[in-house]
Amino acid sequence: xxxxxxxxxxxxxxxxxxxxxxxxxxxxxxxxxxxxxxxxxxxxxxxxxxxxxxxxxxxxxxxxxxxxxxxxxxxxxxxxxxxxxxxxxxxxxxxxxxxxxxxxxxxxxxxxxxxxxxxxxxxxxxxxxxxxxxxxxxxxxxxxxx
Amino acid sequence: xxxxxxxxxxxxxxxxxxxxxxxxxxxxxxxxxxxxxxxxxxxxxxxxxxxxxxxxxxxxxxxxxxxxxxxxxxxxxxxxxxxxxxxxxxxxxxxxxxxxxxxxxxxxxxxxxxxxxxxxxxxxxxxxxxxxxxxxxxxxxxxxxxxxxxxxxxxxxxxxxxxxxxxxxxxxxxxxxxxxxxxxxxxxxxxxxxxxxxxxxxxxxxxxxxxxxxx
Numbered sequence: 188x189x190x191x192x193x194x195x196x197x198x199x200x201x202x203x204x205x206x207x208x209x210x211x212x213x214x215x216x217x218x219x220x221x222x223x224x225x226x227x228x229x230x231x232x233x234x235x236x237x238x239x240x241x242x243x244x245x246x247x248x249x250x251x252x253x254x255x256x257x258x259x260x261x262x263x264x265x266x267x268x269x270x271x272x273x274x275x276x277x278x279x280x281x282x283x284x285x286x287x288x289x290x291x292x293x294x295x296x297x298x299x300x301x302x303x304x305x306x307x308x309x310x311x312x313x314x315x316x317x318x319x320x321x322x323x324x325x326x327x328x329x330x331x332x333x
Numbered sequence: 334x335x336x337x338x339x340x341x342x343x344x345x346x347x348x349x350x351x352x353x354x355x356x357x358x359x360x361x362x363x364x365x366x367x368x369x370x371x372x373x374x375x376x377x378x379x380x381x382x383x384x385x386x387x388x389x390x391x392x393x394x395x396x397x398x399x400x401x402x403x404x405x406x407x408x409x410x411x412x413x414x415x416x417x418x419x420x421x422x423x424x425x426x427x428x429x430x431x432x433x434x435x436x437x438x439x440x441x442x443x444x445x446x447x448x449x450x451x452x453x454x455x456x457x458x459x460x461x462x463x464x465x466x467x468x469x470x471x472x473x474x475x476x477x478x479x480x481x482x483x484x485x486x487x488x489x490x491x492x493x494x495x496x497x498x499x500x501x502x503x504x505x506x507x508x509x510x511x512x513x514x515x516x517x518x519x520x521x522x523x524x525x526x527x528x529x530x531x532x533x534x535x536x537x538x539x540x541x542x543x544x545x546x547x548x
Contacts, residue, residue, distance in 0.1 A: 222432045223472040229436070229465045233458065265476060294476050316469035319462050 208333035210235045212258035217241070217248040217274065218292075219266040223315075227261060227292065230319045234326065235333065245269025249277055252284055259330065264293035264300065272304060279308040288329045292317065359500050362398070365391045398499055407501045410492035418485050423531050425475045432471035439464035 214236055216227045224241045231239055240257070242248035246269040248262065260278065262271040269277075271291055278284045291304050292313040301312055311325040327333065369387050439461040446457035496502070529535075536544070 218472075220429075220472045220475055222429060222436070222468060222475075225433075225436055226465050226468055226472075229439070230462070233462055294473055315473060316466070318466045 208330050209258075210333065211238050212236070212330075213238045213240070213256065214259045214261060215240050215242060215248060215251055215257045217243070217245065217260065217262035217266070217271060219243050219263065223263065223292075227322075230322050233319065234323055245271060245274030245277070248274050252278065252287070253281075257287065259326075260287060260289045261292055262289065264291055264295045264304075272300075272307065275304065275307050275309055290325055290329060292322075359398075362391065362394050365394070401495065401499050402501055402503075405501065405503055406492040406499075407496035408504050410489050410496055411504050414485050414489040414492070418482050418489075419531055421478045421482050421485075423529075425478050426532070428471045428474050432468045435464055435468050439468075 214231060216224055216231075216239060218224050218227070218241075221243075224243075228239050228241070231237075240251060240255075242251050244266040245262070248260065249269070251257075252260070260274075262274055264271040271293065275289055275291070278287055278289060285308075288310045289308070290311045290313060291309050292315060293300070294315040296314045304312055310329045313321060313325050365387055369384060369391065442457050442461040442464070446454045446461065449457060
């Protein structure tokens with residue numbers, strides 16, 4: 188096999204790998220600031236994800252997660268009455284939800300927060316303010332190339 | 334000496350009973366004054382020393398009370414801090430409204446982009462994304478201001494408790510404006526420079542127009 192043929196095959200594989208992420212997957216975004224919900228929803232839309240639901244705190248998110256199948260949760264930390272961290276722990280202790288991919292998007296950037304979230308089973312951690320490139324890179328690391 | 338000490342304890346217990354186990358600085362001052370007043374007749378060197386110390390303590394309490402009263406904790410706890418909290422809440426609402434407008438404009442750009450050629454479309458989508466990213470400032474600002482408001486609320490509680498303890502009830506009364514009777518030439522710059530009004534207190538343009546037409 189020549190170099191060009193190998194390159195073509197490699198590119199085809201990359202394209203196939205990109206297609207491996209189902210762009211219609213269902214995403215739940217959780218934040219108590221409607222501005223942030225709108226920002227994340229829009230950035231996801233620009234990345235090709237249109238099937239997005241919203242919740243404004245951990246308790247509402249948990250209800251939604253138990254009522255419908257989601258493929259990914261993107262949650263803020265600092266919310267009342269249930270924080271994103273508490274939501275994460277609830278998700279990981281629920282047999283039906285424990286393997287659900289969970290990304291924390293938060294202004295809480297202290298080392299303790301990151302370690303606690305990691306230990307509780309978060310899949311990735313984005314610090315606010317963030318940009319579309321960061322969101323895409325974290326989604327890729329959790330879902331695969333798209 | 335023993336008798337005097339017993340008297341102090343008795344008096345403190347008596348005051349505690351009378352004031353539901355809470356003793357304000359005024360009550361402490363009263364107890365110390367009464368103890369000092371009760372030291373009469375033949376006194377020992379120890380008693381004199383005690384009297385001096387009590388006198389010094391009384392003076393210290395008086396000075397502390399004056400200094401605390403000068404801070405006007407009741408006025409700050411009742412008026413100033415709640416006003417500052419309201420101003421901060423208004424900042425959050427204001428930034429939220431601004432962010433919404435920016436994002437509306439970004440959405441409109443995205444819609445326009447669909448009608449353009451590829452190159453223009455890509456550029457407009459990029460600009461729209463930048464506007465959405467920049468709108469993150471509202472969330473961050475909101476969280477920072479909320480932290481400050483919580484601290485102010487704690488401070489408000491502590492100042493109210495302090496005001497109660499020293500018997501401070503000095504609060505500025507809200508004086509209703511009567512514009513017609515004011516001497517505007519005599520007013521200082523500070524009296525005019527109040528900054529933006531809170532939405533619920535502010536007059537809208539129609540009210541300003543009506544007021545303007547009145548004069």
